[in-house]
Amino acid sequence: MKRLLLVAAVALALPASAFAWGGSYPTGDSLGSFVQIQVSDSYPVDQALPQDWATYLGSLVHGPEIARLTLYLMPQPSVASICGSQALACYDPNREVIYVSPEDQLDAPPAKEIVTHEYGHHIANNRDDAPWTALDYGTKRWSSYEEICTKAAAGSASPGDEGTHYFQNSGEAFAESYRVLNLMKQGQTDIGWDIIDPSFYPDATALTLLEQDVTTPWTAPAFSKLHGSFGTGTVRAFRLKTQLDGTFNAHLVAPTKAKMRLALYDGSTLLSRGGTIRYQICGRRALTLKVERLSGAGAFSVDVSKP
Numbered sequence: 001m002k003r004l005l006l007v008a009a010v011a012l013a014l015p016a017s018a019f020a021w022g023g024s025y026p027t028g029d030s031l032g033s034f035v036q037i038q039v040s041d042s043y044p045v046d047q048a049l050p051q052d053w054a055t056y057l058g059s060l061v062h063g064p065e066i067a068r069l070t071l072y073l074m075p076q077p078s079v080a081s082i083c084g085s086q087a088l089a090c091y092d093p094n095r096e097v098i099y100v101s102p103e104d105q106l107d108a109p110p111a112k113e114i115v116t117h118e119y120g121h122h123i124a125n126n127r128d129d130a131p132w133t134a135l136d137y138g139t140k141r142w143s144s145y146e147e148i149c150t151k152a153a154a155g156s157a158s159p160g161d162e163g164t165h166y167f168q169n170s171g172e173a174f175a176e177s178y179r180v181l182n183l184m185k186q187g188q189t190d191i192g193w194d195i196i197d198p199s200f201y202p203d204a205t206a207l208t209l210l211e212q213d214v215t216t217p218w219t220a221p222a223f224s225k226l227h228g229s230f231g232t233g234t235v236r237a238f239r240l241k242t243q244l245d246g247t248f249n250a251h252l253v254a255p256t257k258a259k260m261r262l263a264l265y266d267g268s269t270l271l272s273r274g275g276t277i278r279y280q281i282c283g284r285r286a287l288t289l290k291v292e293r294l295s296g297a298g299a300f301s302v303d304v305s306k307p
Contacts, residue, residue, distance in 0.1 A: 021045050022073075027058025033066045040074040049073070049102060056112055060119055060182050061214050065126035068096050071115070076101040089114045091121040093135055098122070109192070113179065120178030124171065127217050131247055131280065136160035138174030139213035140307065144245045145206055146170070150283035156199070166195070173200035174210075181207045221247070221305040228291060229299040230258070236291045238302075242281045246307030250277045250289055253303070258296025264289055281307065 020041030024034045035057055037050035053071060076088075082099050083090035088108055089100035098118045104110050124134040129143055136159035137143045137152075148170045151157035157173075158165035166172065173196045180202055183191050193201050202210065228236040242248065252275050254260040264271045264279055265288040272279050281287075291300055 022050055025051050025054035027054050027066060029058040029062070029066070031064060031066075033058065033064070035066055036070040038070060038072050040072075040078065042075050042078075043073070043102075053102065053112075053115075057115075057119065060116060061178075061185065061211055062119070062123070063126075063214055063217065065122060068126065069119070069122055070095070070097045072097055072099045073102045074099065076103070076105060089118050091118045091125075093121065093125045096122060096125065113183065116182050117175045117179045120175030121171070123178060123214055124174055127213060128219060129246075132159070134174075136169075136171045138170055138177075139210065140218035140244055140246070141209035141213050142174060142177065142206060143170065144243065144307075145209050146173070146200065146202075147283050149245045153282065167197050169196070170200070172196055176200070177202040177206060177210055178214075181210055218244070218307070221249075221307055224304045226289070226302040226304060227299070228301075230260075230293045230297045234293045236293075236300075238289045238291075240287050240289055240304070240306070242285055242287050242306055244307035245281050245283065247305075248277070248279045248281050248287070248307075249303075249305045251303045252276070252291065252300060254300045255296060255298035258298050258300075259294040260296075260300060261292050261294065262289060262302065263292055 022038035025037055027033045027035055035054050037053055039050055043049065050073070053073065057066060057071070079089060079099050079101050080087060088105060089098060091098050098115060100111060100115050100118065102111055121135065124139060127134040127139045129137050129140045132149070137148050138146065143149070148157050148159065152159055152170070156168065157170045158168040159170045161169045176193065176196050180191055184207070226238050230236070250262055250264070252260060252262050261273060261275055262277050263273045264277050266284050289302065291302065
């Protein structure tokens with residue numbers, strides 16, 4: 001569950017005296033990372049408590065975003081007052097903060113398992129899934145494989161919906177998939193999936209791509225240049241693999257005295273046509289880009305960018 005309230009609202013709920021101790025703790029990971037942990041003054045000062053949590057966070061699949069996180073440890077009633085009466089934890093993406101009780105609750109998953117889900121939101125908050133928000137859609141490779149864009153268009157996914165369609169919220173599905181990834185790495189086999197629609201449960205490929213999104217994130221489109229020429233004929237076709245959802249751009253550079261244009265196809269279906277094409281890839285894993293000659297001849301090039 002992620003927290004979207006304004007920072008001011010959170011600040012009003014947390015008087016300065018509520019967190020009397022804590023600091024920056026080593027995670028023990030290969031990056032040499034430290035993480036900020038603040039502990040409620042309801043708990044006696046014992047540095048073993050935050051250090052244990054720092055070490056656990058360092059054991060999760062993560063990247064350098066771990067150094068941006070602050071973990072607030074507080075009694076469950078305090079968590080409920082901030083996150084909602086039914087919530088066991090929450091994440092504030094604006095402050096990059098997780099609120100949770102360090103104690104396991106009755107008839108609930110262990111506290112560290114809950115934090116693993118919330119850390120999944122922190123991962124997404126520090127990843128790019130342009131033109132969509134990774135916090136709502138999930139990370140680039142995972143969301144493309146899970147066809148979140150296509151499902152959202154069909155109404156079977158509800159990105160960012162923390163209300164009546166929470167069970168279809170792809171942002172929550174990503175965080176749950178991240179939890180599954182880490183529990184499997186910890187050797188667990190009986191892993192529950194109770195809060196999100198079963199259709200989102202990750203298979204092995206989804207988990208592999210999710211891990212890649214964590215350790216080697218997608219950061220920008222890939223650029224390429226296509227070349228061709230016309231002496232005879234009227235069409236030159238290029239088959240393009242489009243494994244990731246996102247924005248596709250193509251710009252034609254043709255001889256001054258020739259008249260040419262681009263046409264983008266999915267099979268026999270024309271998607272877009274013009275000297276410059278901008279198209280949102282959503283579930284289409286291969287496209288055909290054609291250069292059509294209307295008059296003249298000569299060499300041309302096409303600048304292409306795709307996710």
